[in-house]
Amino acid sequence: MELKALPRQPLGKRSRRLLRQGKVPAIVYGHNTEPTPITLDRLEFQRVFVKSGRTHLVDLAIDGKTEKVLVREIQTHPRRLGPIHVDFYQVNLQEKIEVEVPIHLTGESAAVKRGDADILQPLHSIRVECLPSDIPEAFEVDLTPLEEIESELRVSEIAVPKGVTVMDDADELVVKIVHKRELKVEEEIPAVEAGVPAEGEAVAEGEAPAEGEAAETEG
Numbered sequence: 367m368e369l370k371a372l373p374r375q376p377l378g379k380r381s382r383r384l385l386r387q388g389k390v391p392a393i394v395y396g397h398n399t400e401p402t403p404i405t406l407d408r409l410e411f412q413r414v415f416v417k418s419g420r421t422h423l424v425d426l427a428i429d430g431k432t433e434k435v436l437v438r439e440i441q442t443h444p445r446r447l448g449p450i451h452v453d454f455y456q457v458n459l460q461e462k463i464e465v466e467v468p469i470h471l472t473g474e475s476a477a478v479k480r481g482d483a484d485i486l487q488p489l490h491s492i493r494v495e496c497l498p499s500d501i502p503e504a505f506e507v508d509l510t511p512l513e514e515i516e517s518e519l520r521v522s523e524i525a526v527p528k529g530v531t532v533m534d535d536a537d538e539l540v541v542k543i544v545h546k547r548e549l550k551v552e553e554e555i556p557a558v559e560a561g562v563p564a565e566g567e568a569v570a571e572g573e574a575p576a577e578g579e580a581a582e583t584e585g
Contacts, residue, residue: 368425368432369414371404381450390449394426394435396456404428408448415440421467421501426454434459434498457498464533466491467502473510475517475543483515486542492521493533500529507541518542 371392381391390408395401404426415437418424426435439453457463468491477483492505505524512519522536 367414367418367422368427369406369411370427371406373428374403374405385446385450390452392452392454394428394433394454394456396435397458397461399456402428406452411452412448419468419503421465421503423457423498423501424454426456436463436465436498436501459498462495462497464493464495465501467494468504469540470504470506471509471541472506473508475509476513477515477517477543478509481546483543483546485509486544487540489521489534489538489540492524492540494526494530495533496530500527502527502530509541509543512541512543515543515545 374391384391384405385408388408390406390411392404392406392411393401394404414424418437420437423434423436425432433456435454435456437452438455440449441451442448443450455463469487469489471485471487475483475485478485494502505526507519507524511517519540519542520536521532521534521538521540524532524540526532
């Protein structure tokens with residue numbers, strides 16, 4: 367996957383003008399590498415990122431020179447569509463790096479299929495160390511063996527490719543089948559049933575006025 371970029375000078379407040387032109391400011395940094403500000407075409411970057419994510423190497427071409435990079439961070443704006451800044455990490459293919467690899471759930475638990483349970487997934491990615499060329503695209507977790515409520519899977523049970531070292535705690539919970547959550551709403555007891563007159567309701571004839579209520583006087 368190749369992505370073309372142009373070198374640029376630091377923009378400051380001028381980045382808004384760049385965004386209006388369909389461009390995105392970005393920076394490339396890495397081990398023993400000076401940070402280099404660049405400019406991307408927004409639509410081209412989005413097309414590449416859909417395929418690369420944060421785990422696939424991208425060939426970043428700048429002025430005829432190509433470097434292997436990973437997408438490290440994407441900044442967005444709450445009122446603006448698409449990225450407003452991108453950080454790339456330039457890798458050395460001979461040096462190991464740490465990356466976050468996403469967890470993808472596949473299959474279906476029998477308890478969830480019956481409607482008796484929900485899926486609890488406290489961990490959505492796993493931190494690993496490996497060579498850039500060995501980064502897994504994702505870790506797939508099959509829910510089919512987790513048939514019953516309270517079934518669970520931890521980091522230590524995930525299959526890891528050769529050359530990849532997991533940096534997270536082996537006992538950390540990845541996914542668990544839990545009891546179905548039920549929302550219980552307490553019904554309010556009508557005021558009349560509770561023995562209290564509803565608002566605006568007259569007191570029955572012959573009943574004493576409530577304590578503190580002033581008695582009517584003639585004239």
